[in-house]
Amino acid sequence: MIIAERKPFKEIQEMLADYDKILLVGCGTCVTVCYAGGKKETAVLASQLRIARKLQGKKIETVEAIIERQCEWEFVEELKEKAEECQAILSLGCGAGVNTLAERFKDIPVLPALNTRFIGIPQEQGIWEEKCVACGNCILHLTGGICPVARCSKGLVNGPCEGSREGKCEVDPSLDCVWQIIYDRLKALGRLSDLEKIIPLRDWSKSAEGGFRKFSREDMTL
Amino acid sequence: MKTNSNLKKLLEKGEFIVTAEIGLPVSANTETLKKNVEKIKGKVHAVIASDGKNAGVHISNLAAAILLQQHNIEPILEISCRDRNRIAIQSEVLGAASLGINNILCTAGDHQKLGPFPQSKHCYDLDSTQEIMMLKQLRDEKKLSNGQELNESPSILIGTEDNPFSDPLELRIILLKKKIKSGADFIIARPVFDTSKFSEWIKALESNGVTENVPLIVSVLPLKSKEMAQKIKERPGYYLPDTIFNRIEKASDAQAEGIKIAKDIINKVKGLKGVKGINIIAIDNEDAVAALA
Numbered sequence: 001m002i003i004a005e006r007k008p009f010k011e012i013q014e015m016l017a018d019y020d021k022i023l024l025v026g027c028g029t030c031v032t033v034c035y036a037g038g039k040k041e042t043a044v045l046a047s048q049l050r051i052a053r054k055l056q057g058k059k060i061e062t063v064e065a066i067i068e069r070q071c072e073w074e075f076v077e078e079l080k081e082k083a084e085e086c087q088a089i090l091s092l093g094c095g096a097g098v099n100t101l102a103e104r105f106k107d108i109p110v111l112p113a114l115n116t117r118f119i120g121i122p123q124e125q126g127i128w129e130e131k132c133v134a135c136g137n138c139i140l141h142l143t144g145g146i147c148p149v150a151r152c153s154k155g156l157v158n159g160p161c162e163g164s165r166e167g168k169c170e171v172d173p174s175l176d177c178v179w180q181i182i183y184d185r186l187k188a189l190g191r192l193s194d195l196e197k198i199i200p201l202r203d204w205s206k207s208a209e210g211g212f213r214k215f216s217r218e219d220m221t222l
Numbered sequence: 223m224k225t226n227s228n229l230k231k232l233l234e235k236g237e238f239i240v241t242a243e244i245g246l247p248v249s250a251n252t253e254t255l256k257k258n259v260e261k262i263k264g265k266v267h268a269v270i271a272s273d274g275k276n277a278g279v280h281i282s283n284l285a286a287a288i289l290l291q292q293h294n295i296e297p298i299l300e301i302s303c304r305d306r307n308r309i310a311i312q313s314e315v316l317g318a319a320s321l322g323i324n325n326i327l328c329t330a331g332d333h334q335k336l337g338p339f340p341q342s343k344h345c346y347d348l349d350s351t352q353e354i355m356m357l358k359q360l361r362d363e364k365k366l367s368n369g370q371e372l373n374e375s376p377s378i379l380i381g382t383e384d385n386p387f388s389d390p391l392e393l394r395i396i397l398l399k400k401k402i403k404s405g406a407d408f409i410i411a412r413p414v415f416d417t418s419k420f421s422e423w424i425k426a427l428e429s430n431g432v433t434e435n436v437p438l439i440v441s442v443l444p445l446k447s448k449e450m451a452q453k454i455k456e457r458p459g460y461y462l463p464d465t466i467f468n469r470i471e472k473a474s475d476a477q478a479e480g481i482k483i484a485k486d487i488i489n490k491v492k493g494l495k496g497v498k499g500i501n502i503i504a505i506d507n508e509d510a511v512a513a514l515a
Contacts, residue, residue, distance in 0.1 A: 040230035042419075083234075089492055117349060149307040153344050154330055154337070155349075156330060156346070156350075157349055158352065158400055159397030159400065160397065161333075162330065162383060162412055162459050163385070163388070163410050163462070165459075166389065170458030170459055171333045171335050171336060171458075171460075180390065183390060183393045185384070192392075192396070195393070196396055196400065196406060198403060199351075199352070200355065201352045201355070204347065
């Protein structure tokens with residue numbers, strides 16, 4: 001899922017400085033699960049904004065809405081009436097959600113309340129970890145299902161760098177070296193021979209670095 | 223393999239190689255570097271022109287390599303994968319070869335978060351195994367990584383690095399063998415402070431046939447002070463045992479003790495099968511080269 005975290009309150013306040021009536025839109029999917037933009041977080045942020053304005057001797061009117069997914073037109077459509085009565089929309093969705101709202105509501109400014117961090121999982125309660133960078137060219141069959149592109153600090157695909165020791169990453173000793181994890185898993189599976197395969201130069205054209213990404217499926221288009 | 227590398231010729235002759243790595247200035251003024259280069263001239267066979275050492279800014283690797291050449295010292299041009307994609311690396315190798323710079327050391331590079339620019343973005347289009355593979359193709363098949371043919375290939379010698387103190391050993395050996403299969407012509411080992419651990423590593427290399435055909439140059443880092451020893455001890459990628467640290471800490475002349483330790487290490491590793499040379503890391507400690515070479 002998409003992992004996000006709320007922006008610092010001051011930053012949100014500054015981006016809303018020109019508006020007195022805003023629609024806060026939460027999202028019922030990923031950001032609800034990672035406690036960044038669900039119903040509760042939307043209500044808390046709305047209260048914070050009202051209190052902060054009151055302390056400044058000013059007013060702000062907040063309207064709240066939670067939709068199932070901000071990244072799908074059908075759900076976003078539900079916001080039409082509420083959006084049209086507000087000066088701006090503050091999205092508590094991931095970046096995809098913000099973009100979808102901005103594309104749908106062309107005459108209304110759409111602002112991000114969250115920083116979208118990565119594709120990952122809740123590793124433990126309150127701790128989230130990246131697992132995939134959506135490089136568009138998966139090699140997980142060679143690395144025991146554990147992604148070095150996402151989880152090696154240098155994204156190395158043929159093995160660890162020279163700084164890895166005692167299972168820890170050179171960048172931050174609190175991080176496990178993913179190559180140790182891959183090695184342990186493949187050894188346990190009796191598949192160390194997978195590590196002996198040389199992974200040639202990769203095709204990054206389908207990754208974020210390859211330019212704007214879009215794809216279509218003929219069988220699905222109308 | 224066609225190479226104009228003098229280092230290759232010396233290795234083939236069976237000469238015990240001495241290389242060095244010296245500090246590069248964080249300045250457009252290279253007067254101090256020139257003085258240091260003159261100090262080590264005639265004492266080493268080649269010098270590494272490092273690439274963004276410790277993820278910091280210095281004069282570029284290629285500028286340093288040219289400066290070394292101007293002082294009649296054979297450069298080993300380090301090209302790390304951190305800051306350059308395949309377009310930049312191939313361009314740099316062709317440019318270097320056109321200037322007669324024929325030794326390339328392929329490295330992953332220090333992560334930018336460990337240096338003074340932690341907010342910067344890295345590249346890692348390639349890892350160092352892929353860099354080696356690409357350069358071998360450039361040299362032996364006269365082809366760029368996309369298959370485009372060259373009318374003249376660069377006559378380069380391709381180096382790789384490894385750390386005898388990284389683990390697990392089995393994984394390290396798998397990786398090193400991949401690098402050699404991909405085209406590494408020589409290996410430079412990271413600094414050794416613990417010769418018994420190093421011996422275990424080299425035995426594993428030998429039993430896996432790594433050192434049979436690929437020469438190994440072992441780095442030695444003379445310590446200058448207790449503060450330096452402390453820094454090295456804390457830096458990832460280095461293994462400084464307490465016995466060595468204590469010797470430096472207790473010494474009345476830490477610099478002299480550092481040289482003594484380095485000499486002991488050199489004497490021990492020199493006799494090991496597969497060790498074809500030493501690399502003295504003398505960054506801001508260039509006088510040490512004369513004492514050790």
